[in-house]
Amino acid sequence: MREAMRVSVCRQPKLRYIMENFVFHSPTEFVFGRDTQKDTGKLVAKYGGKRVLLVYGGGSAERSGLIATVKDALDAEGIFHTVLKDIQPNPTDDKVYEGIALCQEHAVDFILAVGGGSVVDTAKAVALGSCYSGDFWDFYAGKEQPQDALPIGVVLTIPAAGSEGSPNSVITKREGHHKISYRCQLTRPKFAIENPELTMTLPPFQTACGIVDMLCHIFERYFSNTPAPLVNAYSEAIMRDIMDRGLTLRLNPDDYEARADIMWAGTLAHNGLCGVGKVEDWASHRIEHEVSAIYDVAHGAGLACIVPAWLKFVAKSNPDMVWRFAINVMSVNPAGLSTEQIIDEGIALLKDFYHDLGLTTSLRELIGKEPDIDLLVKGLEGNMGKTVGGYVTLTMDDCRKIYEEAL
Amino acid sequence: MREAMRVSVCRQPKLRYIMENFVFHSPTEFVFGRDTQKDTGKLVAKYGGKRVLLVYGGGSAERSGLIATVKDALDAEGIFHTVLKDIQPNPTDDKVYEGIALCQEHAVDFILAVGGGSVVDTAKAVALGSCYSGDFWDFYAGKEQPQDALPIGVVLTIPAAGSEGSPNSVITKREGHHKISYRCQLTRPKFAIENPELTMTLPPFQTACGIVDMLCHIFERYFSNTPAPLVNAYSEAIMRDIMDRGLTLRLNPDDYEARADIMWAGTLAHNGLCGVGKVEDWASHRIEHEVSAIYDVAHGAGLACIVPAWLKFVAKSNPDMVWRFAINVMSVNPAGLSTEQIIDEGIALLKDFYHDLGLTTSLRELIGKEPDIDLLVKGLEGNMGKTVGGYVTLTMDDCRKIYEEAL
Numbered sequence: 001m002r003e004a005m006r007v008s009v010c011r012q013p014k015l016r017y018i019m020e021n022f023v024f025h026s027p028t029e030f031v032f033g034r035d036t037q038k039d040t041g042k043l044v045a046k047y048g049g050k051r052v053l054l055v056y057g058g059g060s061a062e063r064s065g066l067i068a069t070v071k072d073a074l075d076a077e078g079i080f081h082t083v084l085k086d087i088q089p090n091p092t093d094d095k096v097y098e099g100i101a102l103c104q105e106h107a108v109d110f111i112l113a114v115g116g117g118s119v120v121d122t123a124k125a126v127a128l129g130s131c132y133s134g135d136f137w138d139f140y141a142g143k144e145q146p147q148d149a150l151p152i153g154v155v156l157t158i159p160a161a162g163s164e165g166s167p168n169s170v171i172t173k174r175e176g177h178h179k180i181s182y183r184c185q186l187t188r189p190k191f192a193i194e195n196p197e198l199t200m201t202l203p204p205f206q207t208a209c210g211i212v213d214m215l216c217h218i219f220e221r222y223f224s225n226t227p228a229p230l231v232n233a234y235s236e237a238i239m240r241d242i243m244d245r246g247l248t249l250r251l252n253p254d255d256y257e258a259r260a261d262i263m264w265a266g267t268l269a270h271n272g273l274c275g276v277g278k279v280e281d282w283a284s285h286r287i288e289h290e291v292s293a294i295y296d297v298a299h300g301a302g303l304a305c306i307v308p309a310w311l312k313f314v315a316k317s318n319p320d321m322v323w324r325f326a327i328n329v330m331s332v333n334p335a336g337l338s339t340e341q342i343i344d345e346g347i348a349l350l351k352d353f354y355h356d357l358g359l360t361t362s363l364r365e366l367i368g369k370e371p372d373i374d375l376l377v378k379g380l381e382g383n384m385g386k387t388v389g390g391y392v393t394l395t396m397d398d399c400r401k402i403y404e405e406a407l
Numbered sequence: 408m409r410e411a412m413r414v415s416v417c418r419q420p421k422l423r424y425i426m427e428n429f430v431f432h433s434p435t436e437f438v439f440g441r442d443t444q445k446d447t448g449k450l451v452a453k454y455g456g457k458r459v460l461l462v463y464g465g466g467s468a469e470r471s472g473l474i475a476t477v478k479d480a481l482d483a484e485g486i487f488h489t490v491l492k493d494i495q496p497n498p499t500d501d502k503v504y505e506g507i508a509l510c511q512e513h514a515v516d517f518i519l520a521v522g523g524g525s526v527v528d529t530a531k532a533v534a535l536g537s538c539y540s541g542d543f544w545d546f547y548a549g550k551e552q553p554q555d556a557l558p559i560g561v562v563l564t565i566p567a568a569g570s571e572g573s574p575n576s577v578i579t580k581r582e583g584h585h586k587i588s589y590r591c592q593l594t595r596p597k598f599a600i601e602n603p604e605l606t607m608t609l610p611p612f613q614t615a616c617g618i619v620d621m622l623c624h625i626f627e628r629y630f631s632n633t634p635a636p637l638v639n640a641y642s643e644a645i646m647r648d649i650m651d652r653g654l655t656l657r658l659n660p661d662d663y664e665a666r667a668d669i670m671w672a673g674t675l676a677h678n679g680l681c682g683v684g685k686v687e688d689w690a691s692h693r694i695e696h697e698v699s700a701i702y703d704v705a706h707g708a709g710l711a712c713i714v715p716a717w718l719k720f721v722a723k724s725n726p727d728m729v730w731r732f733a734i735n736v737m738s739v740n741p742a743g744l745s746t747e748q749i750i751d752e753g754i755a756l757l758k759d760f761y762h763d764l765g766l767t768t769s770l771r772e773l774i775g776k777e778p779d780i781d782l783l784v785k786g787l788e789g790n791m792g793k794t795v796g797g798y799v800t801l802t803m804d805d806c807r808k809i810y811e812e813a814l
Binding site: 018019020021022023024025026027028029030031032033034035036227229230231233234236237238240241244245256257260261264265268273276277 | 648
């Protein structure tokens with residue numbers, strides 16, 4: 001196949017798809033580098049914010065002085081601000097309702113998220129809900145299409161979810177553990193401030209989970225039946241760099257340039273660049289979302305269990321891109337190996353990488369007990385219907401086998 | 408050096424720079440694929456255009472039916488349009504003045520460029536000049552900063568200049584042959600329609616010149632002293648794909664996917680993605696601009712002469728990135744070769760590539776006579792001052808040697 005011209009072994013694809021038409025529109029202004037958080041007030045003002053809802057997680061952003069810096073920057077521009085704090089990982093609908101009420105009470109016209117994906121995703125849901133007379137969950141449940149959203153700005157502290165440059169957000173409805181990912185172009189942030197120095201104090205576990213998550217955002221687009229030599233080539237370059245730099249950070253968490261690469265790669269992984277013209281997959285994310293919704297584990301840690309099991313399963317019926325991944329990303333030397341051996345070695349090396357990051361690839365180990373696979377499959381079916389995935393269409397029976405493989 | 412970890416030979420850089428802070432803001436909506444030119448009217452309306460100046464080159468866009476399609480699409484939305492046509496390669500100030508007069512006469516509120524870089528660049532200059540009471544050349548001459556510009560849309564027909572996604576434009580002042588490149592964020596197009604099918608009828612020479620130009624847009628950013636492992640890695644992936652696909656198109660000009668890759672790569676080469684955090688160079692472009700301004704040759708054809716000579720010259724004092732380029736982009740096998748041999752082989756392979764595209768790497772052959780190097784150096788000094796370049800700072804004497812090497 002044409003995409004594989006640069007590797008040692010060439011093969012014809014079983015199926016020939018065509019490149020899809022696409023729209024790529026990533027209008028976010030990315031302001032990247034040291035001390036850039038000091039520009040927060042000017043950027044909010046540039047995008048018309050006069051009354052801000054400041055959304056953040058918990059103590060670390062306060063203790064580090066970041067929240068004080070951001071508030072000072074808003075004050076310097078004469079911008080009013082009120083606070084929605086204590087956003088937790090796997091953010092839930094209750095905080096969204098709280099935020100919407102604050103926006104109404106204070107006539108907020110701009111949402112500023114200071115944190116990682118959970119904070120940004122909460123900000124997006126509040127931005128949508130504040131411009132809607134009904135229940136914001138209507139959008140996530142697919143019942144309504146939003147017409148408007150408040151503008152959003154981001155000061156990023158965790159490179160992982162890519163939410164700072166994406167139209168996506170993931171919210172969990174506490175009643176019933178419904179964890180739903182929603183894509184809406186209205187919620188692309190106006191600006192995202194990315195200072196790699198702010199990520200240096202992240203615990204190694206959080207750094208690792210972020211790396212797994214951003215890699216998986218590329219996987220969900222890379223594993224596709226659409227021919228895409230250019231997109232595949234730059235996606236592979238980004239994936240290899242994330243892995244190199246991820247290992248660098250295990251040894252030296254203060255390496256500014258490695259932090260910078262990881263931060264920028266996390267944005268490119270999910271702003272759409274790596275998916276242009278391709279039919280995307282997203283099965284791994286959906287299969288994992290049930291795990292983190294039900295057992296409240298970190299999304300990235302869940303993905304480290306699900307992704308290798310998913311790869312092993314899909315390679316049986318559609319090996320081409322898994323084989324290419326093994327050679328071009330995991331650097332398996334194909335000489336003398338069968339297709340199956342190349343794929344097995346690629347998946348083994350990916351698991352080794354996750355282990356090197358300090359993560360487990362076993363669901364049992366992750367949640368500390370035997371997971372209830374019936375419950376996981378039931379939840380997945382409730383949220384997704386009969387099938388998931390674009391690279392291989394998976395039935396709920398297939399997903400059960402993937403959960404079992406991930407045990 | 409860290410950037411070179413993935414290649415066979417590693418070396419420490421002589422100098423250690425740090426990554427620069429950057430702003431990356433590419434807000435253009437790229438609408439890519441078959442038949443997308445039919446959406447022109449809807450996109451102009453989406454971005455507020457009611458009275459359009461339609462800018463294009465010459466007969467080919469009319470003969471192919473593209474101009475009629477675009478006019479129909481505008482008419483369907485009830486959008487008024489008037490025409491500025493006959494834009495030539497190396498576009499000149501006289502057409503800009505003509506466009507500004509048309510905008511004033513017809514109260515134009517949107518500029519629509521249908522063509523390649525020359526057309527888009529003219530549209531940008533008209534967009535700036537229409538919002539300014541003085542002479543638009545004040546901006547290109549560095550005398551004034553623009554405060555506003557009319558919005559611009561693009562229907563791209565030649566992948567080359569990257570102007571559809573960049574803030575740059577190049578205009579030649581006919582009096583004195585001043586060819587000036589100007590960067591202004593106000594001139595980033597609101598949308599760019601890119602249909603690879605529209606490029607299938609380009610003559611091989613124009614396809615080749617476009618490929619040389621877009622590659623050079625990456626070179627100008629890649630050859631830098633800033634450490635940038637991630638950016639270098641995806642830049643190399645894009646460069647390799649451009650070369651692969653460029654050769655594919657020599658054999659099969661109708662290959663849709665190769666046309667698509669070249670078109671998308673041309674945009675990514677110049678929207679800023681490949682330069683984030685880096686000190687850029689731009690010496691080759693500036694040295695070439697004198698050639699195309701004085702001898703009116705195609706910019707890409709001029710670059711095919713200048714770039715190898717520039718590489719050879721700068722490698723003498725700063726070999727690191729040229730050596731990396733030879734291995735990672737030109738695929739030189741470094742085993743058993745000295746640094747100098749690796750570099751020589753890389754440059755020789757790049758010249759071979761230009762020859763394979765049907766281009767000459769000799770200035771004499773390109774312009775059909777002995778170029779007047781005194782005149783070239785004098786022009787360069789007049790436009791640029793005493794030095795050019797970021798990877799190696801070149802004096803006018805150095806530039807003279809590069810012109811001589813390119814003979």
